[in-house]
Amino acid sequence: MHRYRSSEGFSLLLLLLAAAVCSSTTTAAAQPIKAAYWPSYSSSTFPASSIDFSYFTHVLYDFVQADPASFEAVVTPSDAQALPGFVAAAHGSNAKALLSFGGGDAKTTFPSLVSSRPARTSFINSAVAAARTYGLDGLDLDWEYPADVDQMGQLGDLLTEWRTAIDAEAANSGRPKLLLTAAVYFSRSLLSLDSNPRSYPIQILASSLDWINAMCYDYHGSWDTTVTGAPAALYDPKSNISTSYGIDSWISAGFPSEQVVMGMPLYGRTWQLKNPVDNGIGAPAVGIGPGNQEDGTMVYSAIVEFNKKNGATRVYDSSTVSTYSYSGTSWIGYDDPESVTNKVEFAKARGLGGYFFWALGFDDGDWSVSAAVLTNCSTKVHKEDTSSSALAGSI
Ligand SMILES: *[C@@H]1O[C@H](CO)[C@@H](O)[C@H](O)[C@H]1NC(C)=O
Numbered sequence: 406m407h408r409y410r411s412s413e414g415f416s417l418l419l420l421l422l423a424a425a426v427c428s429s430t431t432t433a434a435a436q437p438i439k440a441a442y443w444p445s446y447s448s449s450t451f452p453a454s455s456i457d458f459s460y461f462t463h464v465l466y467d468f469v470q471a472d473p474a475s476f477e478a479v480v481t482p483s484d485a486q487a488l489p490g491f492v493a494a495a496h497g498s499n500a501k502a503l504l505s506f507g508g509g510d511a512k513t514t515f516p517s518l519v520s521s522r523p524a525r526t527s528f529i530n531s532a533v534a535a536a537r538t539y540g541l542d543g544l545d546l547d548w549e550y551p552a553d554v555d556q557m558g559q560l561g562d563l564l565t566e567w568r569t570a571i572d573a574e575a576a577n578s579g580r581p582k583l584l585l586t587a588a589v590y591f592s593r594s595l596l597s598l599d600s601n602p603r604s605y606p607i608q609i610l611a612s613s614l615d616w617i618n619a620m621c622y623d624y625h626g627s628w629d630t631t632v633t634g635a636p637a638a639l640y641d642p643k644s645n646i647s648t649s650y651g652i653d654s655w656i657s658a659g660f661p662s663e664q665v666v667m668g669m670p671l672y673g674r675t676w677q678l679k680n681p682v683d684n685g686i687g688a689p690a691v692g693i694g695p696g697n698q699e700d701g702t703m704v705y706s707a708i709v710e711f712n713k714k715n716g717a718t719r720v721y722d723s724s725t726v727s728t729y730s731y732s733g734t735s736w737i738g739y740d741d742p743e744s745v746t747n748k749v750e751f752a753k754a755r756g757l758g759g760y761f762f763w764a765l766g767f768d769d770g771d772w773s774v775s776a777a778v779l780t781n782c783s784t785k786v787h788k789e790d791t792s793s794s795a796l797a798g799s800i
C-alpha cells in the first residue's frame with residue numbers, strides 16, 4: 406500500500422517508482438491482476454466449477470447487499486449455498502475469491518449506510534465476519550455512484566474505517582489480511598454522468614484500497630439510440646468518454662497506476678441502423694438492435710453466434726480500439742480478442758496493476774476473449790518494462 410501526498414510532488418513519485426522497481430525484483434508481489442466478476446444469479450447456468458482459472462488470478466462474487474435497517478451484510482440462503490463452491494473452485498486453482506457488495510440495485514442503501522459511524526461500523530464488521538465465515542480472501546465495494554461531494558467524503562470515511570478494521574482483524578487473528586477493492590467510475594471525476602460534479606477522494610482510495618476496478622465501459626448504449634457508438638472505446642477523438650481519458654484522469658490526479666485495474670466488457674450493445682449502408686461508428690440509428698429487448702445488451706458468446714448465423718460483417722476499428730459488426734440494420738459494438746489485446750497493451754504501457762472482465766459466463770465456449778490476452782500479450786513484453794508495471798510481467 407503506497408501512501409503519498411500530492412503536495413510532495415514529483416520526487417516522491419520517483420521514490421515510489423524506485424520502491425516498485427525494488428519490490429518487483431525481490432518478490433513476486435507484482436503479479437498482474439487478472440480478475441473477473443462472477444454473477445451469482447448465473448450459478449445454475451454457469452456454475453463456479455466451470456470457470457477456467459488459467460485466465461484469472463482473482464474472481465469476485467457479485468452481489469451481496471447490506472440490510473437497509475441494520476446495515477449488516479446480508480448473506481441470503483442462496484448466497485450461503487453458492488459461496489462455498491465459489492471459494493473452493495477459486496482456491497483449488499490458486500486464485501483469490503472476493504465478495505462484492507452493491508451493484509446497480511444498491512443505490513438506496515449506501516447513502517444512509519455511509520452517513521453515520523454506527524452504520525458504517527455495523528456494515529464493516531459484518532462484511533469482515535462474512536468474509537472469514539466463507540473463507541474469502543477479500544471484499545469489494547461497488548457503489549454506483551456516490552451522488553455528491555458529501556457522499557464522496559463519506560465514502561472516504563467508510564474506506565478509511567474499513568482499512569483500519571481489516572488491518573486490526575488480521576493482527577488479532579494472525580490470518581492474512583483481507584483484500585479491499587472498489588469498483589469505481591471509469592474516470593476519477595463523475596463529470597459526464599450528470600450535472601453534479603464530484604471526484605473520488607484519491608488519497609483515501611490509494612491508502613485504503615489494494616486497488617480500484619475502473620469500470621471502463623457503458624460509454625454508449627440504449628440511452629442514446631440516435632447514433633451508434635463504441636460502448637467501451639479506448640480512444641474517442643471527439644469526446645472524453647473513453648478508457649484512455651478515464652485511466653489517465655486517475656493517474657494524472659496522482660492515483661498510483663499500479664493500483665488501477667482496467668475493466669473490459671464481455672458484452673456488447675446493439676443499435677438498429679437507420680440506413681444499412683451507413684454502418685460505421687456514429688452512424689444514424691433509430692433504436693436498440695438485437696439482444697436484450699430492454700437495453701440492447703448482448704453477451705460475447707451470443708454476438709459470435711449472431712454474427713455467424715447472420716453472416717454479419719465484422720470490423721475492427723483502430724481509431725477507437727473497438728470492434729463492431731453489422732447485418733442489415735442490426736449493429737453491435739463490442740470487444741473481441743483483437744480489441745482486448747490492444748487494450749491490455751495500453752494498460753501495460755500505463756503501468757496498470759491489471760485488468761478485469763465483466764463478467765464470467767459471457768465469453769464464448771473457447772474463452773476466446775479471456776485467452777487472447779494471454780496468447781497475444783505475453784510475447785510482447787519488453788525487459789525494461791518489467792520494473793515499473795505489474796502488467797508488464799508475464800501475463
Ligand atoms: C476533455 O477534458 C479536458 C480536461 O480534462 C478538457 O480540457 C477538454 O475540454 C475536454 N474535452 C471535451 C471534448 O469535453
Ligand SMILES: *[C@@H]1O[C@H](CO)[C@@H](O)[C@H](O)[C@H]1NC(C)=O
Pocket residue numbers: 742743744746747773776777778780781
Ligand atoms: C489474439 O489472439 C486471438 C486468438 O486467441 C486471435 O484470434 C486474435 O486475432 C489475436 N489478436 C491480435 C491483435 O493479435
